[in-house]
Amino acid sequence: MELNPQQRRAAEFDDADVLVLAGAGTGKTSTIVARVAHLVRRDVDPRRILLLTFTRRAAREMRHRLGRQIGADVAKRVPTGTFHHFCLQSLRRWPEWFHCASLTIIDRDDQLQLMKLARAAVIGKDPTFPKSGELANYYSFARNTNRPLKEYLDEFTSHEPDCVARIEAVLKDYGARKQQCKYFDYDDILHLFARQLHRDPVVRQKLQRRYDHLLVDEMQDTNPLQWLILDGLREPAKLFCVGDDAQSIYAFRGADFQNVHAFTERVPGASVLKLEHNYRSTQEILDLSNWLLEQSPLKYDKRLTATRGSGSKPVRVEVDDDFEEADWITRDLMQRHEGDDPWRDHMILTRSAWAARGVEASLIEHEIPYRFIGGTQLLQSAHVKDLLSLLRVIHNPSDQLAWMRYLTQWPRIGEKTAATTINQLLTLTEPAQREDLLSKRFSNQPRLAESITECVAVWASVPDVIATAADKLTPLLERKYDDWDRRQKDFKLLKRLAKKHATVADFLETYTLDPISESEASNDDQDDAVTLITVHSAKGTEAPVCYLIGVQPGNYPHVRSIGDEQKEEEERRVLYVAMTRAKNELILTGTVRSRGAFVPHHNRSFQGGSGQPFFLSSMPDNLCATDLDFETDFSDGPILSFRRP
DNA sequence: TTACGTCCACTTTTT
DNA sequence: GTGGACGTAA
Numbered sequence: 001m002e003l004n005p006q007q008r009r010a011a012e013f014d015d016a017d018v019l020v021l022a023g024a025g026t027g028k029t030s031t032i033v034a035r036v037a038h039l040v041r042r043d044v045d046p047r048r049i050l051l052l053t054f055t056r057r058a059a060r061e062m063r064h065r066l067g068r069q070i071g072a073d074v075a076k077r078v079p080t081g082t083f084h085h086f087c088l089q090s091l092r093r094w095p096e097w098f099h100c101a102s103l104t105i106i107d108r109d110d111q112l113q114l115m116k117l118a119r120a121a122v123i124g125k126d127p128t129f130p131k132s133g134e135l136a137n138y139y140s141f142a143r144n145t146n147r148p149l150k151e152y153l154d155e156f157t158s159h160e161p162d163c164v165a166r167i168e169a170v171l172k173d174y175g176a177r178k179q180q181c182k183y184f185d186y187d188d189i190l191h192l193f194a195r196q197l198h199r200d201p202v203v204r205q206k207l208q209r210r211y212d213h214l215l216v217d218e219m220q221d222t223n224p225l226q227w228l229i230l231d232g233l234r235e236p237a238k239l240f241c242v243g244d245d246a247q248s249i250y251a252f253r254g255a256d257f258q259n260v261h262a263f264t265e266r267v268p269g270a271s272v273l274k275l276e277h278n279y280r281s282t283q284e285i286l287d288l289s290n291w292l293l294e295q296s297p298l299k300y301d302k303r304l305t306a307t308r309g310s311g312s313k314p315v316r317v318e319v320d321d322d323f324e325e326a327d328w329i330t331r332d333l334m335q336r337h338e339g340d341d342p343w344r345d346h347m348i349l350t351r352s353a354w355a356a357r358g359v360e361a362s363l364i365e366h367e368i369p370y371r372f373i374g375g376t377q378l379l380q381s382a383h384v385k386d387l388l389s390l391l392r393v394i395h396n397p398s399d400q401l402a403w404m405r406y407l408t409q410w411p412r413i414g415e416k417t418a419a420t421t422i423n424q425l426l427t428l429t430e431p432a433q434r435e436d437l438l439s440k441r442f443s444n445q446p447r448l449a450e451s452i453t454e455c456v457a458v459w460a461s462v463p464d465v466i467a468t469a470a471d472k473l474t475p476l477l478e479r480k481y482d483d484w485d486r487r488q489k490d491f492k493l494l495k496r497l498a499k500k501h502a503t504v505a506d507f508l509e510t511y512t513l514d515p516i517s518e519s520e521a522s523n524d525d526q527d528d529a530v531t532l533i534t535v536h537s538a539k540g541t542e543a544p545v546c547y548l549i550g551v552q553p554g555n556y557p558h559v560r561s562i563g564d565e566q567k568e569e570e571e572r573r574v575l576y577v578a579m580t581r582a583k584n585e586l587i588l589t590g591t592v593r594s595r596g597a598f599v600p601h602h603n604r605s606f607q608g609g610s611g612q613p614f615f616l617s618s619m620p621d622n623l624c625a626t627d628l629d630f631e632t633d634f635s636d637g638p639i640l641s642f643r644r645p
Numbered sequence: 646t647t648a649c650g651t652c653c654a655c656t657t658t659t660t
Numbered sequence: 661g662t663g664g665a666c667g668t669a670a
Contacts, residue, residue, distance in 0.1 A: 417646075555657095
């Protein structure tokens, strides 16, 4: 791969820690890959290069590109993954360093369930008190920014002091429950790793000795907790961090672009390099993106120039509602496909997974193959959770949420019955005792205990365990779900996935940390497909043709961020990231008015007719073309009555 | 205690 | 269009 002088200088910079400021499309990934290649050429052991990314998708892409560049065999030896993945692997590999022999990783859903229990126990019923989702966010944010909970609550929320105290009490209870069930939430993975790294000099030394080079992608999205990890691991290892402050879109997770801005203060002697030539997009696409950024009160000091030169202008398509939007996009896609453009050249970007459902329905209806990235996850669907609860209670008998789920799926067992049974179960230490209790307590439903016994019997074989569990629970689930035919297919998929794993524990853990989306799993043999993706997941990717849906007031900036300048600016960067994904063509679709758009209560006052802020409302006409042929496209469609509500 | 009907508020982004 | 809260019948 050919590098330009700036990229080469970065990739081959040998003397010190480096921060590379790389604008969108300036060959960030190529440069990181080239650096790994350079290091390997210099006889650095591939296992001593740690390559950290922010999302799983970026990690996958990086592994892929690395494989092509330095060969799959060498690439496989370079530890590459997300912060969470790396930390969890370390925890598993050296449990004695971290004092964590057995634990169950819980996902956001479980976290919310547990939070709900804590909230109910401490607060009881109080509709005015923050909901479990909000509480979970507080808890997570405080930990990711490495602040004491109280300090964070005082500074970032407007709750009264007594309310703050009650929040603290709930979160404390949540922590206790977590410990009791031997649960680890996502933040615990990073937190435990970072804590031991900074607390125990012996552990720190052992970890520091393992790596010579730390390569970090998307540095602007790292949060203070992740910085603690990097800071603890560096020296003698060298840092090579790549980032772009204009693409920082994870402040809601505690991302702190001081990790970029204050880099040279924190890492004495570090060098800062810049990549400024955009190789991805045409100038017209960059003109629009540059304009958007220039409107910001923040100074990004960034103007991207296209090395590829000129192309066609971005197109703005104004529609009446999201049905028309979906219809327009599928028609346009089909036209292009007939003109011999492969499906895979097209990416549809959405602000939220929820907002994409109209387009998704239309794609299905017109039988256009697609992959949805960031959508409903396979393991989040109810019937899969039902099945997994059976495996989870065997794997970790302290897993109270799984017990609750497992027990209440049987007829005539509700929350109360399950809760008292769980309390009894927790006092028992032997699996046989538990099975005994269950078969006696629910003698009218022998299958409840039997299912456990039979799964335990085949525990050594993951596919057998899944098959047994599915067999045992099918009659139950068939009655529970009226769309069982559709859901049943997922069990086949689970059986297929099961073959890849040596132990049930590994199987459960992999898909908690790395949940595959439904369409991703079922279409993995399908490689020519349109990509439907959230903007957040799309960072670092690109496509020749990009459709950006929902570009309308209420979405950019999102209603929930209106009134808070920092949040609004983050929204601007979200739109910026979305625009700069396009290589040749950028198509922005959205409704003209925010008719029918959902506006939450607390933001109603901001809406005032046309007063809703919208980033493109002052856009100069020459930056975009509008789609004038649009009306005639619809001449064969049904006539919509003006009396339509 | 469980199961089911009805009304209500709510609907961002990821590990 | 859905999940949670609440009331009521079995």
